[in-house]
Amino acid sequence: DTGVSQDPRHKITKRGQNVTFRCDPISEHNRLYWYRQTLGQGPEFLTYFQNEAQLEKSRLLSDRFSAERPKGSFSTLEIQRTEQGDSAMYLCASSLVGLSGRNEKLFFGSGTQLSVL
């Protein structure tokens, strides 16, 4: 399977614990995005990387959230001191863009469903 893969598919944790999710993008895709989706809503942008550089972060991304893409390939999203409001589906997407950045097509993974008890 050469699509975007995310691990784990599901994570149940207790409030206050730290969790980390991993995303493996499509090979050679230079951009990687994290989105969050709550029940009955569309995905909301969290952050994105161009290669290893984190270029934009949403105001939704509090100080408890940190994302990395150390070698410009896979990415991790860590949530520290989880709260019940963090319960959501965390989606990763990747794309390959040229210099113009036109018509960027995002390919999404199946997501990690986080439940904070």
Add this chain to the structure above:
Amino acid sequence: GEDVEQSLFLSVREGDSSVINCTYTDSSSTYLYWYKQEPGAGLQLLTYIFSNMDMKQDQRLTVLLNKKDKHLSLRIADTQTGDSAIYFCAERGGNTGKLIFGQGTTLQVKP
């Protein structure tokens, strides 16, 4: 701020056409997208349209864009039970993949 609105639910009979509507507020949107999400799955890109176009057809899918009214629609011809899913409209204003999504329209196809 930017906002994308969709109706929440649509029910059609198999073989009929489905029309899913979307309105957006950002007049600087460059591309508009339609994604499909099946239960437990990620989002699948169905089609997109550039803001200087008013129509795009791709097999059973027809996208209509009314830029003046900031209205986008997705028509699915000969709707099948396998088309049952949630459909998201999304707009892209800048030069990145930061998309603003609507809340999704659940399409129910009855046999």
